[in-house]
Amino acid sequence: MTDRTKKAHVVDMRSKGPHQAPPRNPNEPKIKRPGFEVHDDGFWIAGQRQKPGLYWHDWGRGNEPEPVDTWIAAPVRALALTSSEDGHSAGLLLRFRDHFGRWREWSMPLHLLRGSGDELRGQLLGMGFRCNVHQGKRLSEWLMQQHPRKRLIAATRTGWHPAGDGRCFVLPSRTIGSDEVRHQSEHPGVDDFRQAGTLEGWRDTVAAPCRGNPVLLLAVCAAFAGPLLKPAELRESGGHGLHLVGDSSQGKTTALQAAASVWGGPGFVRTWRATANGMEATAAALNDSALILDEISECDPREIGAMVYAIANGQGKQRARREGDSRQAARWRVMALSTGERSLSAHMAEGGNRIKAGQSVRLLDVPATRRSHGAFDQLHGHPHGGALADAIKQAADANYGHAGPAFIRYLLDCDHDLPGLLKDTRERGGFDASEGLERRAAGVFALVALAGELATEAGITGWAKDEALDAATAAFDWWRAAKGTGQTEQQQILDAVRDFLARHGDARFSSINGDHCPVPNRAGYWRDDPGGRVYLLHRAALKEAGAGFDTIRILEALEAAGWIVEREKRNRRVRLRVHGQAAQTFYAVRPVDGGDDGAS
Numbered sequence: 001m002t003d004r005t006k007k008a009h010v011v012d013m014r015s016k017g018p019h020q021a022p023p024r025n026p027n028e029p030k031i032k033r034p035g036f037e038v039h040d041d042g043f044w045i046a047g048q049r050q051k052p053g054l055y056w057h058d059w060g061r062g063n064e065p066e067p068v069d070t071w072i073a074a075p076v077r078a079l080a081l082t083s084s085e086d087g088h089s090a091g092l093l094l095r096f097r098d099h100f101g102r103w104r105e106w107s108m109p110l111h112l113l114r115g116s117g118d119e120l121r122g123q124l125l126g127m128g129f130r131c132n133v134h135q136g137k138r139l140s141e142w143l144m145q146q147h148p149r150k151r152l153i154a155a156t157r158t159g160w161h162p163a164g165d166g167r168c169f170v171l172p173s174r175t176i177g178s179d180e181v182r183h184q185s186e187h188p189g190v191d192d193f194r195q196a197g198t199l200e201g202w203r204d205t206v207a208a209p210c211r212g213n214p215v216l217l218l219a220v221c222a223a224f225a226g227p228l229l230k231p232a233e234l235r236e237s238g239g240h241g242l243h244l245v246g247d248s249s250q251g252k253t254t255a256l257q258a259a260a261s262v263w264g265g266p267g268f269v270r271t272w273r274a275t276a277n278g279m280e281a282t283a284a285a286l287n288d289s290a291l292i293l294d295e296i297s298e299c300d301p302r303e304i305g306a307m308v309y310a311i312a313n314g315q316g317k318q319r320a321r322r323e324g325d326s327r328q329a330a331r332w333r334v335m336a337l338s339t340g341e342r343s344l345s346a347h348m349a350e351g352g353n354r355i356k357a358g359q360s361v362r363l364l365d366v367p368a369t370r371r372s373h374g375a376f377d378q379l380h381g382h383p384h385g386g387a388l389a390d391a392i393k394q395a396a397d398a399n400y401g402h403a404g405p406a407f408i409r410y411l412l413d414c415d416h417d418l419p420g421l422l423k424d425t426r427e428r429g430g431f432d433a434s435e436g437l438e439r440r441a442a443g444v445f446a447l448v449a450l451a452g453e454l455a456t457e458a459g460i461t462g463w464a465k466d467e468a469l470d471a472a473t474a475a476f477d478w479w480r481a482a483k484g485t486g487q488t489e490q491q492q493i494l495d496a497v498r499d500f501l502a503r504h505g506d507a508r509f510s511s512i513n514g515d516h517c518p519v520p521n522r523a524g525y526w527r528d529d530p531g532g533r534v535y536l537l538h539r540a541a542l543k544e545a546g547a548g549f550d551t552i553r554i555l556e557a558l559e560a561a562g563w564i565v566e567r568e569k570r571n572r573r574v575r576l577r578v579h580g581q582a583a584q585t586f587y588a589v590r591p592v593d594g595g596d597d598g599a600s
Helices: 003-016 118-126 136-144 199-210 214-228 252-260 276-285 304-313 344-350 385-398 403-413 418-426 436-457 467-483 489-504 539-545 551-560
Strands: 035-039 043-045 048-050 053-059 067-073 076-083 091-097 103-109 151-155 159-163 166-170 181-183 238-245 269-271 289-294 333-340 364-367 509-511 524-529 532-537 564-566 574-576 584-589
Touching (some): 118 136, 166 181, 199 214, 199 403, 214 403, 238 252, 238 304, 238 436, 252 269, 252 385, 403 436, 418 436, 436 467, 532 539, 539 584, 551 564, 551 584
Parallel strands (some): 151 181, 269 289
Antiparallel strands (some): 091 103, 159 166
């Protein structure tokens, strides 16, 4: 065959294309070359069996090219285009087969295709997707060519999401209330909202033993409270926390396991042993559900205060991207449930910090092991508390992840005025509170009570009406009794100032009327009046004494308690000459003995 004949033969083969030629085997597919093709099952080419997958079918080089079939990856399909309602967070909903042969879905953010696409392939490999390491560019090329007709809304976090005229609740693997919204994340990770067993099994083996046990009832009700933060409290971010305090091995962790089974398996219970950044990521991943944390002593006592604020405020730190612009801060709504042998204040004190009232009301200490059998009141036929705890733990390991989604479906179907119901619950006699912090705490327990009562109304728990309400009311009383009458911000400031003066009154102060003498790290002076000793504090010393509160708040507390005994006109300070020096500014403070020092 001459060179001219060979060239004509090649042109003829390319013009006809093998898809027009009769196949060598009737079972061989018709393949258009060059081009991509997805084969869900194994197939034959030239008498050879090929494995399933995404292929690049092409011609080889030379005068008489042979077909070339390059395996790129496991079978994968693009089902839909995704984006947020404002047109951002563009992505592709992929369906692919993992290395166990199971079909999986992932809403892939398109920005992962930037650069070499290594980040994208890393996420796919982590989910069991196999690909040709030498064909990464072709995989990215195929993905960029996909333009399916179907359009879906991308939700970048779990929880409530507006969809059309209604609402839906987004979970990593499914969306309740809408088929048009999918969770989309660049880090798909493990789905915490897993399921096992049945809802009926959970009701009979986990919820039933909670009856007659207020601590267990409270914990499970708290797990239901997360989805009410937005529709009942109308929150855009933030949440609340309950901290079950008591001796070890008395049933506190069992209460957490029962609560965790509302949403997921045993892994839904986490520990406090985490960094602030890690806790932010966890809270964001559990938006509108429950953050369940065991053993507060595992958290660094120097960081716990800031972490409690972050969890309750619902917003992470503002951080910069590598490109220099700011990254959108994580946001969440979550109900936290915690345990520990020590209260939050005791744990913070170990790190040298004093708890602020704002922190204490964000994570409410609830005594949990003063019941008849540790954390339990009724054993339901078990010989001791340990046996009941083991039974609940085994039940929570076998039946989990059904109650939470069932509760969401009920909230979507019912037409309750949830803010009105919460208001009615708060006005019940058991949640009466006159003081500011107590009113906030009462609102938390009322929300927990409402969640439990709604779950009971939905037929999820099997409890009687008002059982959840009674448990939350009792827990509010336990919290109030443990808090005492003087744990307000004002009382904390007064206690801190009194403690400062007791520790440093002789070492860092001297008489303003006596002979001048040097005092290391001077905090001020003192003088004795008929009403008692008056301490004249410099501004810096006052702030040091005030437990970390700002100066204005410290002065307000001192004035309300009657501790400021001298002032200039409307100011709370005085200017005095000391030993012939230039006039200095002082705050004249005389602690008042007895009672709660005027704190309300």
